Structures are given as C-alpha cells and as structure tokens.
Amino acid sequence: MLFDAADFDAHEAVHFVHDAATGLRAIIAVHSTHLGPAAGGCRWWFYEDDVAALTDALRLSRGMSYKNAMAGLPMGGGKSVILRSDAAPKSEALLEAFGAAVDSLGGRYVTAEDVGISVADMQIAARRTRHVTGLPVAGGAAGGNPGPLTAEGVFVGMRAAVAHKLGKSDFAGVHVAIQGLGSVGGALAEKLAVGGAVLTLADIDADRARAFAARLGATAVPVDAIAGVAADVFSPNALGAGLDEATIAALQVAVVAGAANNQLATPADGARLAARGILYAPDYVINAGGIINVVAEYLGQGDAASVARAIARIEERLADIFVQADRSATPTDVVADTLARALIGR
Incomplete structure (x- = not known):
C-alpha cells in the first residue's frame, strides 16, 4: 500500500x-x-x-x-x-x-x-507544457542549466563547514574527496582547484575521473575507494542514500558536504555522523543553488546577479544550522528538518 x-x-x-x-x-x-x-x-x-x-x-x-x-x-x-x-x-x-x-x-x-x-x-x-524550467536563457538572465549554480551553492556551503569545523576561511591546502564528476561535481572540482584545495576524485566513469585529475592536478581513485580516503572533506555528488552505517564507519574526514540528494540512507545516519564528530551539511540546504536559479526563471523574478546573491546566502544559512546543532547537541540534519517542517506547516 x-x-x-x-x-x-x-x-x-x-x-x-x-x-x-x-x-x-x-x-x-x-x-x-x-x-x-x-x-x-x-x-x-x-x-x-x-x-x-x-x-x-x-x-x-x-x-x-x-x-x-x-x-x-x-x-x-x-x-x-x-x-x-x-x-x-x-x-x-x-x-x-x-x-x-x-x-x-x-x-x-x-x-x-x-x-x-x-x-x-x-x-x-516544454512543447506540451509551460510548467517547465531550466531552459536556455539569454546572457544575464536567471535560468538555464542548474548544474553550475548547484555547484556554486555547494562551494559556499562547504566553505561554511570548513570554517566551522576546521577554522579555515578558504580552501588552500584543504583536502576534498569528491565522489561523482557530473555537471555539478565536475564544476565543484574546478572551483575547489582554483581555490587551492587538494583533490582526490572518483567517478563511475573512471576515464572521466582520470581526465579531471590530469587537468586539475588531482588524484583519481576507484569509485568504491573514495569514501575511505583520508581527507578533510568528503563530498558526495552522485546518487543518494550513500551514507549508511558501513560508509560512515569507513569515513576518515571531518566534514561531509556535497550535492547529492538524500545522502543519508536512514534517519539514524545523521546521528551516526554526529557521534563520530563529523560535521554534516544537510543536503537540501547546501545543494539549493540550482533550484534557486530555475525558480527565478520560472517566476520571471530577478536576474543572474540576484540569483548569485541568493545562492551566497547558503553559506550563512548553514553556519546558523551548525551553531544551533552545537548549542543543542543535536545532529545537523535534525536541526534542518525541524526548521524546514515548521516552514511548510508540518
């Protein structure tokens, strides 16, 4: 049923x-x-x-x-x-x-x-409905492919996590293990490389991972090894439900921050991360850049500059969640869920 x-x-x-x-x-x-x-x-x-x-x-x-x-x-x-x-x-x-x-x-x-x-x-x-967005737009307008904007949100959100957990204001020397190099994960890897991060990369397409690694001066590893890489940050950018009891036990990082939806396999997995002292950036908060962009397109409100300002606020939003989680000794996913459910009247 x-x-x-x-x-x-x-x-x-x-x-x-x-x-x-x-x-x-x-x-x-x-x-x-x-x-x-x-x-x-x-x-x-x-x-x-x-x-x-x-x-x-x-x-x-x-x-x-x-x-x-x-x-x-x-x-x-x-x-x-x-x-x-x-x-x-x-x-x-x-x-x-x-x-x-x-x-x-x-x-x-x-x-x-x-x-x-x-x-x-x-x-x-869109030939059959107007209730579709993420379509090509003119330069400077809101909308278009949401992938790069999702990556921008993850980038600023990861920066908030790194600041909170590691006390660093930038990515210079920060080791990030990236799982998935599609339109979001690939764009994120490029931004982090420019920011001075040390990168370990993996993708289901091993050739793609090697090509990114060669171009960005990174290291490529098999996709089944990336969650166990000793790093500062693990960034899941593939499919969801990848953070389960076994994966969390294998992690050797201080932060989990990535674009994948529904990263936690079960409600208990947020507590598992917290129990290990790993700071988790709730997925639907950090990966909102794309939807911010396409909603602005659909509603016809704002332009690329206003979308960029809205995405930048992801950093502050996550910083607030991290502080609330620390003060209440509550896992970050529970803090975020409580706030979100109140907003939608649940």
Missing part, C-alpha cells in the same frame, strides 16, 4: 503515469504545495523495480519541500521519475508525453532537469 510506504510523508498526491504509445512509465510525487506550486526536477533512471522508483520519488519530493522552504522560495516540493527501460528508449514522443502529463496537473507541479535529463530534453517536454 502506498500509504504504508516507509517514505510516504503525508504527500498531497502521487501520480502514476503511463502512455502506451511511447512506453512512458513515470511517477510524479507532490509532497507539499503549502508555499506554492511543487517544484522539482525529473529523473530518468533504471530502477531495480517499481517500489525502488516510488521510494526515490517520495524521498526526493519531500527533500524538495524542505529545500525550497529553507531557501526562502515561494514554491512547494515535488519530483518526478521516469522509469528508464530498454523497451522504451528516450524519444521526443516519450518526452512530449511526459510534458503532457505535467501539464495535466494544471501547474501544481513544475519540472526541470535532474539525473539523466538534459536541457534539450526539457525543451522537448
């Missing part, structure tokens, strides 16, 4: 989408519209089964409610996942069918890029 699912959190609606002509199978989860339309990207992914897809949609949509609320955006939280299948490859017709499904919700859900979905894909979906 959906209502008995572990990650069902009083979601307002969960839509199961099927289009026989294109083979589209998708789930659109609307967690909350308390602050406005539910905003969150679309993920295209191979799932082990339908239950795994539902779990991802439920967790990601809840995270978007928290993310948008903590970023001060007039938007609720939602997410969509398209169940990738060899039997129904990505096509213009399938993406248009997805756009039509989004449009059928009458603006209660606004979509954008996520894992496996590109700007070009969203342009195709």
